[in-house]
Amino acid sequence: MTVLAESPARSGPDGAPGGGRRLVDFILRARELSIFGALVVLVIATTIANPRFLSEQGVKDIFLNASILVLLAVGQTIVVVTRNIDLSVGSVVGLVAFLVGSFVSGSETNILVAVLLGVGIGLVCGLVNGLLVSFCRVPALVVTLGTLYVIQGLQYRIAQGEQISASEVPDGILSLGTGGVLGIPYLPIITVIVMLMVGYYLRSYSSGREFYAIGSSPEAARLAGIPIRRRVLTAYLVSGGLAGLAGVLWLARFGTVVADAANGWELTVVSAVVVGGVAITGGVGTVYGAALGALLLTTIGSVLVVLKVNSFWQQAITGVLLLVAISVDRLLELRMARALKSRTRHSADAPAAGAPASAGTAVKGKDS
Secondary structure, three states: HHHHHHHOOOOOOOOOOHHOOOOHHHHHOHHHHHHHHHHHHHHHHHHOOHHHHHHHHHHHHHHHHHHHHHHHHHHHHHHHOOOOOOOOOOHHHHHHHHHHHHHHOOOOHHHHHHHHHHHHHHHHHHHHHHHHHHHOOOOOOHHHHHHOOOHHHHHHHHHOOOOOOOOOOOOHHHHHHHHHHHOHHHHHHHHHHHHHHHHHHHHHHHHHHHHHHHHHOHHHHHOOOOOOOHHOOOOHHHHHHHHHHHHHHHHHHHHOOOOOOOOOOOHHHHHHHHOOOOOOOOOOHHHHHHHHHHHHHHHHHHHHHHHHHHOHHHHHHHHHHHHHHHHHHHHHHHHHHHHHHHHHHHHHHHHHHHHHHHHHHHHHHHHO
């Protein structure tokens, strides 16, 4: 559940809303539930229009296509909850896919070596972003936008118009993108494992909760002794490492890699995170919500293809969803602020009204 759901959940007895209103409030606050509901409605409506949408291959394609986006959204969530952003993830995916593809081209390189190489490149990119943002105090938007263009330029310089074709990639790596266990492809399995690990860490460890504390109030987090710089650097390392892993999965999934692979994905990743209930202002959100947001965007893309809608509208709908999600977050934030203010006022009035009774109770207890 989103952290936002915890604050205004209990109303005072005087201003308690009705059952229906409480249900609507709960649904709005539990963003994961809202996204899941929208996803179900979308799938049902599309299946009615085209029954083949929910075929075995159709479902498998949706999960395969969503896996890489979910992986990037998980890393982006950790960065965004600290009030920062990482716009370089798409270019890191493209760079890693091309470099790892060049490294393994024409050889029988072990999958583990390819994964370690990809994650290592991603960590270096994350380290550069993290050092500039946390220790040099350069705005995250400027840093990651700059590294996005630097990495893209580097990628074009390395590629020089060449491309990696599937025939050059070892079968062992390609099987990572096409194989599976008990009919379930490897990519969604890897993504779910990573998501559960990160989600458990953020929720169950005090160091994980510190990412939320930094995003909620950096000044309060500093006064509480939280190592803000180290945590922000860690967030960028995680995002870069997962982008590196996503680059290897991209190579395994598509086989053919060109110089501009994954260009423009940064906007899609940010959209998935925000649609999934992660506040762009930091401090609120879960990796599960971000994963659902990524799945929703991927499903919308598949729906538009099934309904033969122009691909231009996919980008337009992504933009509309981003605007709607940010607007809903802002409305919920204002609503929560009003609820907290009302509760604080009610708590301040309560002792004054109950003072004589308390005194009477104390006297009675003393007499007895």
